[in-house]
Amino acid sequence: xxxxxxxxxxxxxxxxxxxxxxxxxxxxxxxxxxxxxxxxxxxxxxxxxxxxxxxxxxxxxxxxxxxxxxxxxxxxxxxxxxxxxxxxxxxxxxxxxxxxxxxxxxxxxxxxxxxxxxxxxxxxxxxxxxxxxxxxxxxxxxxxxxxxxxxxxxxxxxxxxxxxxxxxxxxxxxxxxxxxxxxxxxxxxxxxxxxxxxxxxxxxxxxxxxxxxxxxxxxxxxxxxxxxxxxxxxxxxxxxxxxxxxxxxxxxxxxxxxxxxxxxxxxxxxxxxxxxxxxxxxxxxxxxxxxxxxxxxxxxxxxxxxxxxxxxxxxx
Amino acid sequence: xxxxxxxxxxxxxxxxxxxxxxxxxxxxxxxxxxxxxxxxxxxxxxxxxxxxxxxxxxxxxxxxxxxxxxxxxxxxxxxxxxxxxxxxxxxxxxxxxxxxxxxxxxxxxxxxxxxxxxxxxxxxxxxxxxxxxxxxxxxxxxxxxxxxxxxxxxxxxxxxxxxxxxxxxxxxxxxxxxxxxxxxxxxxxxxxxxxxxxxxxxxxxxxxxxxxxxxxxxxxxxxxxxxxxxxxxxxxxxxxxxxxxxxxxxxxxxxxxxxxxxxxxxxxxxxxxxxxxxxxxxxxxxxxxxxxxxxxxxxxxxxxxxxxxxxxxxxxxxxxxxxxxxxxxxxxxxxxxxxxxxxxxxxxxxxxxxxxxxxxxxxxxxxxxxxxxxxxxxxxxxxxxxxxxxxxxxxxxxxxxxxxxxxxxxxxxxxxxxxxxxxxxxxxxxxxxxx
Ligand SMILES: Nc1ncnc2c1ncn2[C@@H]1O[C@H](COP(=O)(O)OP(=O)(O)OP(=O)(O)O)[C@@H](O)[C@H]1O
Ligand SMILES: [Mg+2]
Numbered sequence: 001x002x003x004x005x006x007x008x009x010x011x012x013x014x015x016x017x018x019x020x021x022x023x024x025x026x027x028x029x030x031x032x033x034x035x036x037x038x039x040x041x042x043x044x045x046x047x048x049x050x051x052x053x054x055x056x057x058x059x060x061x062x063x064x065x066x067x068x069x070x071x072x073x074x075x076x077x078x079x080x081x082x083x084x085x086x087x088x089x090x091x092x093x094x095x096x097x098x099x100x101x102x103x104x105x106x107x108x109x110x111x112x113x114x115x116x117x118x119x120x121x122x123x124x125x126x127x128x129x130x131x132x133x134x135x136x137x138x139x140x141x142x143x144x145x146x147x148x149x150x151x152x153x154x155x156x157x158x159x160x161x162x163x164x165x166x167x168x169x170x171x172x173x174x175x176x177x178x179x180x181x182x183x184x185x186x187x188x189x190x191x192x193x194x195x196x197x198x199x200x201x202x203x204x205x206x207x208x209x210x211x212x213x214x215x216x217x218x219x220x221x222x223x224x225x226x227x228x229x230x231x232x233x234x235x236x237x238x239x240x241x242x243x244x245x246x247x248x249x250x251x252x253x254x255x256x257x258x259x260x261x262x263x264x265x266x267x268x269x270x271x272x273x274x275x276x277x278x279x280x281x282x283x284x285x286x287x288x289x290x291x292x293x294x295x296x297x298x299x300x301x302x303x304x305x306x307x308x309x310x311x312x313x314x315x316x
Numbered sequence: 317x318x319x320x321x322x323x324x325x326x327x328x329x330x331x332x333x334x335x336x337x338x339x340x341x342x343x344x345x346x347x348x349x350x351x352x353x354x355x356x357x358x359x360x361x362x363x364x365x366x367x368x369x370x371x372x373x374x375x376x377x378x379x380x381x382x383x384x385x386x387x388x389x390x391x392x393x394x395x396x397x398x399x400x401x402x403x404x405x406x407x408x409x410x411x412x413x414x415x416x417x418x419x420x421x422x423x424x425x426x427x428x429x430x431x432x433x434x435x436x437x438x439x440x441x442x443x444x445x446x447x448x449x450x451x452x453x454x455x456x457x458x459x460x461x462x463x464x465x466x467x468x469x470x471x472x473x474x475x476x477x478x479x480x481x482x483x484x485x486x487x488x489x490x491x492x493x494x495x496x497x498x499x500x501x502x503x504x505x506x507x508x509x510x511x512x513x514x515x516x517x518x519x520x521x522x523x524x525x526x527x528x529x530x531x532x533x534x535x536x537x538x539x540x541x542x543x544x545x546x547x548x549x550x551x552x553x554x555x556x557x558x559x560x561x562x563x564x565x566x567x568x569x570x571x572x573x574x575x576x577x578x579x580x581x582x583x584x585x586x587x588x589x590x591x592x593x594x595x596x597x598x599x600x601x602x603x604x605x606x607x608x609x610x611x612x613x614x615x616x617x618x619x620x621x622x623x624x625x626x627x628x629x630x631x632x633x634x635x636x637x638x639x640x641x642x643x644x645x646x647x648x649x650x651x652x653x654x655x656x657x658x659x660x661x662x663x664x665x666x667x668x669x670x671x672x673x674x675x676x677x678x679x680x681x682x683x684x685x686x687x688x689x690x691x692x693x694x695x696x697x698x699x700x701x702x703x704x705x706x707x708x709x710x711x712x713x714x715x716x717x718x719x720x721x722x723x724x725x726x727x728x729x730x731x732x733x734x735x736x737x738x739x740x741x742x743x744x745x746x747x748x749x750x751x
Contacts, residue, residue, distance in 0.1 A: 055584045080586030087584075091577035095337045096330065107326020108587050108595070110319035156585065 006160055006191050007031040007054065012063035013215075014049050022061070023049040025215035031193065031208075036186050038206030039195040046215040047195040048088055051164050054193075055085050067160070084158030086150045088165045088195075094138035098129050098148050101137060102155065109156045123151040126181055143174035150178065160191045167201065179205050233274040233297050237267040237281060240291040247288035254280055265293075323587070327595025328602060334569060335603060341565040345607060349558035350614055356554075357547040357615070357624045364546035372477065374398040375418070375427040379405040382435020384488055391484045405432065419466045426477050427464045434459050442492045446500075461485070543686065544713045547627045551615040552708030553681045556701040558607045559647045560672045562600050566648065567655035567664035570596060575660075593740075597648050604644035608636075632717040639711070639721050642728035643704035649735030650700070656742035675699045703727045 009029040015022040024046045031037045041047050052058040053065060056072045056079070065072040070079050093101055102123055106116045124133050127147040137145060150166050163182075167175045182205065186192055196202055202209055203223055210220040219226060242264050243251070252260045256273040267285075271277040274297040282292045335341050374392060378385040392400045401424070403409060410418070418424055441456040443449045463481060465474050501508075573579045582592055615627025629636065654671070658664035676682055678692075679699030688696065696702045707724035710716035 057580055057584055077586040077588070080584065083584065085581065085584040087577045087581055089577045091581040093330070093334065093578070095334055100330070100333060104326055104330040105581070105585070107329070108323050108582055108591070109585055110323055112319075112322040112325075152581070 004033055005030040006033040006068060007193075008064075008066040008069075009050075009054075010064045012050070012053065012065060013061050014046075014053060014058065015061050016049075022215050024053070024060075027063070027212070027215070027217055029210060029217065029220070031191070033191055034186070034189060035207045036182065036192045036194060036205055038202035038209040039193060039212060040197065040199065040202055040209060041195070041212035042197060045212045047212060048164055049215075050212070051085070051162055051193070051195065055083055055162065056080060081156060082159040083162060084153035084156065084160070085162045086153040086164065086166055088168075090145050090149045091152075092137050092145060092149060095136060097134045097136050098124065098140075098144075099133045101148060102152060105152050106155045111155065119155050119157075123154055126154060126185075127151040128177060143170040146170050147174065147178065154185075158190070160193065161185065162193045164195050165197075166194070167196065167198065175201065233271060235269040235271060235274050235278050235281065235295070235297040237269070237285070237292050238294040239265045239267060239285060240293055241265065243267065243285060243290050244288060247285060247290055250284050250288065251281060254284060257281075320591070323591050324594055324598055327591075328599040331569070331596070331599030332602070335565060335599075338565065344561050344564065345558055345603065346610065348561075349554040349607065350611060352554045352557075353547070353550050353611055353614055354619065354622065354624075357550045357619055358622055360546040360550070361624055364544065364549065372398050372425040372473075373423065374400045374477075375403065375415070375424040376400060377403045377409055377415070377427065377429040379409060379432045380430045380434040381405055381432075384435040384438050384492075385430045387488050387491070388430060388484055391487070395480070397480070415464060419464055422466055422468070425466045425469055425473075428461055428481065430461065431459065438489070438492060442489070442496055446493075446496055448496065544684075544709055545625045545628075547615045547619055547625050548709065548712045549684050551611050551627050552705050552712065553684075555608050555611045555708070556643060556679075556704045557672070557676045557681050558611070559604045559643055559704070560650065560675065560701060561669075562603060562647055563651035563654055563668040563672055564665055566596065566600050566651035567658060567668055568661040570652070570655040571658060571661050571664055596652070597645075600648050600651070601641075601644050604647065605640060608640050628712065630711040630713075630715055632711050635711050635716065635718045635721045636708070638718060638725050639704060639707035639728075642725040642732070643700075643707070645732035646700045646704070646728040646735070649732035649739070652739040653735040653742075656739040656746075675701050678702075680705060700728060700731045703731075 007029065008031075009027055012024055012027045013022050014024040027050060039047055039050070049058065053060050054067075054072065059073065067079050067082065070076060072079060093104070096104065099120060102120050103116065106119055111119055124130050127150065129144065129148060129151075132140065132144060137148065140148070146166060146169070150163065153161060153163075161182075167178060170178075179201065182192055182194070194202065194206060206223060208220075208222050209226060210217050211226075212218070243262060248260070248262055251257065251267070251269065254277065256271045256277050258270045258272070260270075261268045267281075269277060269281060278295060278297055282295065285292055335345070376389055376392060378389055389400070389402050392398050393402070415427055419427060437456055437459055440449065441458065444456055461481070463474070463478055465477070579592065583589075612627065612629060616629070620626045650672075651668070654664055654668045658667060676699075678696050679685075679702030680688065680693075680696050681701050685693050685696050685702065703724045707721045707728075710720045710724070714720070
């Protein structure tokens with residue numbers, strides 16, 4: 001790694017009081033300066049918990065967290081000023097306009113006068129909110145709210161921007177707009193941590209990715225590395241009717257099939273020999289009176305890596 | 317230093333914007349108390365007057381152009397118990413119907429008419445009684461005076477006024493009798509000079525009663541028993557309630573900010589906890605002071621336009637400010653306490669409204685403590701709203717200053733400090749629970 005790490009996390013764990021198992025479990029991460037770092041994980045994986053500890057909002061149960069070599073637990077205001085957090089839940093005042101929301105948070109950061117106005121204009125520009133700047137946030141669409149929620153984190157020109165699922169519930173246009181802005185900010189030198197459950201956007205946006213599940217980092221590296229890693233391929237089949245139990249048992253028993261998961265008319269198999277397994281699986285299904293309507297395998301998408309790593313079971 | 321100022325300014329501006337856009341909060345904090353002050357000051361005006369000592373509006377229609385009419389007008393004009401208006405024979409005299417209408421409308425509580433030539437008739441009668449008029453003539457009938465009254469006047473009050481009128485008439489009659497005796501004495505003087513021990517008789521200039529029943533001196537009364545006017549009671553009482561009602565918007569915004577994550581966001585930005593706390597306390601403190609000023613202005617300038625008493629506020633503005641600051645801190649402390657123990661805005665609203673209304677009812681805000689039995693009064697002494705109210709009454713009614721309100725202010729400040737400490741402790745406990 002050429003760039004010096006801006007964030008270093010060692011053996012970080014967090015168990016909420018009364019919880020049976022840790023929400024973050026022995027995480028080691030080094031995030032390089034000047035990168036866009038993607039943190040991927042299904043619901044409840046521990047992403048928000050990890051970011052909260054990173055921002056000094058939540059004390060870790062064990063382990064250490066350093067930002068630019070300084071321990072976060074010292075609660076140094078100078079460290080906090082280097083971070084800008086856009087929380088997952090919209091932290092906005094619906095009865096205030098976009099400009100008033102920004103002015104309040106800016107004021108609480110100690111900005112005032114011309115400097116405050118300059119930052120307000122910058123943030124409104126960046127979020128593309130100039131036309132609605134003086135409208136109350138309660139009248140905003142989900143996309144506008146998300147964009148405002150994001151740029152509030154830019155008010156104090158942080159070195160490291162931390163975005164907790166910044167694109168949930170917004171349309172592709174808004175998402176592209178946000179991504180372009182993030183790329184520009186990154187090009188200007190800002191480091192970004194980006195959490196999401198959307199694989200394609202991480203694939204498009206991020207230089208480096210960590211996949212987290214059940215509080216553990218289960219894979220980490222550049223997007224290319226993750227895609228290229230020798231790994232079992234996933235074979236996805238869509239069937240005319242849900243396969244009956246007998247067919248499911250036969251598929252699991254099929255030669256070279258490693259795992260088989262069933263979700264209605266979806267079948268996901270993993271295998272080191274997809275070229276052999278795919279036609280065999282179709283034939284077997286046909287013999288059980290189930291037709292295959294679509295089949296895909298090979299050219300891995302990050303989504304498939306993700307599913308392969310985290311499984312397809314529904315999370316709570 | 318300067319950034320602290322800007323941070324607090326940002327917090328105050330934002331909170332005031334939120335309040336101004338929250339119609340329910342505006343109604344609770346400003347409209348409701350001002351309406352209550354107006355309605356209750358007017359509605360209770362007279363019953364407070366009666367407690368403070370009766371002062372009836374009286375109309376005398378004086379058609380007599382002689383000493384009897386003048387003397388009666390003088391007596392009633394000087395009485396502390398009457399606010400007397402006089403119509404003389406020189407001006408237009410109201411008709412019986414007009415007088416009746418005025419009484420019914422409550423413009424006057426009582427009225428009586430002194431008929432023309434009353435003085436002449438009284439003189440003739442006195443002289444007849446002394447045998448000074450030629451005998452054989454028809455005896456002069458007594459002058460008929462009718463006391464008219466507002467139909468809502470209570471019977472005992474009417475009897476009192478009637479007695480006062482009778483006493484005045486008797487005084488006038490005694491004076492006339494003495495004058496007659498003096499006149500006789502003057503004529504007898506040449507003869508009396510020869511009789512040892514008989515002084516020259518002369519009519520006294522003024523007729524002093526040998527004894528007179530006086531009102532107790534207000535200033536000599538036990539300090540706490542001096543009675544306020546209805547606006548002096550109601551204005552500070554509803555100000556206290558209004559101040560404490562900010563418990564609701566204060567705790568609701570605080571809980572919403574916690575729920576929605578803006579507190580988290582502020583923490584992540586490194587805003588120190590005390591700035592967040594001050595950023596809540598300061599705007600609501602400003603709102604409290606605006607409430608007081610608005611209600612004082614209402615009492616002093618608006619209420620009189622509706623026929624209410626003018627609110628007099630003593631002459632100790634520093635003491636008023638002191639009570640107001642202490643009461644506001646107590647209310648804010650209480651609001652933070654409620655916020656720290658509530659999980660949802662609904663809980664805070666219910667718990668806040670109930671506790672504030674109970675403290676108000678007990679503390680003599682809705683029903684003055686004057687009319688409560690002693691046991692209830694002692695219970696009321698436990699309510700912080702009562703401390704604030706008593707502080708204002710010390711200044712408005714009893715002429716108190718800073719020294720007189722120090723006990724109430726200390727009570728309020730101790731209450732505020734205790735609430736704040738418990739609230740901070742509870743907030744800290746919650747934070748620790750999350751971690
Ligand atoms: N305040 C809390 N108290 C107790 N448990 C919590 C708390 N917050 C989160 N958890 C639990 O910790 C685990 C991780 O939650 P976290 O919110 O960090 O996940 P996440 O990856 O952000 O999920 P999502 O994608 O749904 O936002 C979950 O099992 C969750 O139920
Ligand atoms: Mg989350």
